[in-house]
Amino acid sequence: MTASRLSVNVNAVAMLRNRRNLPWPSVTGLAAIALEAGAKGITVHPRPDERHIRRSDVYDLAELIEDRFPHKELCLEGYPAPDFLKLVEEARPDQVLFVPDAPEQSTSDHGWRFDTDAGPLAEAIAAARDWSVAVSLFLDPDPTLPEGAAAIGAERIEIYTGPYGACYDDPAAAARELDRIVATAEAARAAGLGVNAGHDLTVDNIPALIARAPFIREMSIGHGFTADALIYGFAESVRRFRHAMGEI
Numbered sequence: 168m169t170a171s172r173l174s175v176n177v178n179a180v181a182m183l184r185n186r187r188n189l190p191w192p193s194v195t196g197l198a199a200i201a202l203e204a205g206a207k208g209i210t211v212h213p214r215p216d217e218r219h220i221r222r223s224d225v226y227d228l229a230e231l232i233e234d235r236f237p238h239k240e241l242c243l244e245g246y247p248a249p250d251f252l253k254l255v256e257e258a259r260p261d262q263v264l265f266v267p268d269a270p271e272q273s274t275s276d277h278g279w280r281f282d283t284d285a286g287p288l289a290e291a292i293a294a295a296r297d298w299s300v301a302v303s304l305f306l307d308p309d310p311t312l313p314e315g316a317a318a319i320g321a322e323r324i325e326i327y328t329g330p331y332g333a334c335y336d337d338p339a340a341a342a343r344e345l346d347r348i349v350a351t352a353e354a355a356r357a358a359g360l361g362v363n364a365g366h367d368l369t370v371d372n373i374p375a376l377i378a379r380a381p382f383i384r385e386m387s388i389g390h391g392f393t394a395d396a397l398i399y400g401f402a403e404s405v406r407r408f409r410h411a412m413g414e415i
């Protein structure tokens with residue numbers, strides 16, 4: 168049995184909870200079920216408007232993992248603005264993923280371009296590393312980019328797999344996207360970076376990806392995982408995604 172690569176993103180659980188002024192479905196409760204079932208960790212992307220994950224959820228999840236799952240990992244995602252960096256400093260996740268998202272953006276849809284928008288990155292990366300938080304950078308599937316991530320001090324990248332996920336009904340287009348992801352993953356590995364992947368991954372599109380890039384160390388999955396779990400339940404979906412990754 169291979170170690171788990173699955174980090175379950177619970178943004179959508181928080182979105183459902185926020186429909187009412189009630190504490191269910193429980194973000195920490197479902198995170199615990201996923202961790203107990205074999206997920207490697209939990210990922211959250213608190214957005215400035217708290218449309219799903221609230222700042223308080225981040226502290227609750229950090230406490231859950233520290234108290235009950237000390238060998239599991241918390242990953243925080245966000246734009247390196249002062250408020251987000253404060254959250255990273257206080258919650259001390261195992262990993263932070265910096266994304267270049269504007270506050271009003273509906274979801275992440277592109278990675279960093281080091282020639283144009285890397286302004287706040289170098290300082291944020293240095294701060295996170297001082298707090299012993301591993302730093303990952305969200306990058307488009309473009310093999311010219313990983314070298315820039317290594318040069319600026321990141322330890323890992325997460326390849327944006329949204330365009331691949333969007334080709335669910337077009338195998339030829341999916342094969343082209345997969346080539347770009349794999350080339351980027353290989354470039355990152357050659358640059359000494361750890362390789363993560365995320366966005367719109369599903370039990371159907373993961374096997375082809377993992378077959379071509381078995382060295383991927385983590386996949387963070389929220390939307391597709393939650394859609395699956397509505398049918399199968401959180402614990403069974405962990406098993407299904409790990410099976411898709413060839414782990415069990």
Ligand SMILES: CC(=O)[C@@H](O)[C@H](O)COP(=O)(O)O
Nearest residue numbers: 178212244266274275365366
């Ligand atoms: C960084 C990334 O890929 C995003 O998928 C993000 O984690 C999802 O954010 P939303 O849940 O707000 O769409």
Ligand SMILES: NCC(=O)COP(=O)(O)O
Nearest residue numbers: 365366367387388389390
């Ligand atoms: N980093 C990607 C992530 O956490 C989840 O993305 P998605 O599966 O909700 O698209």
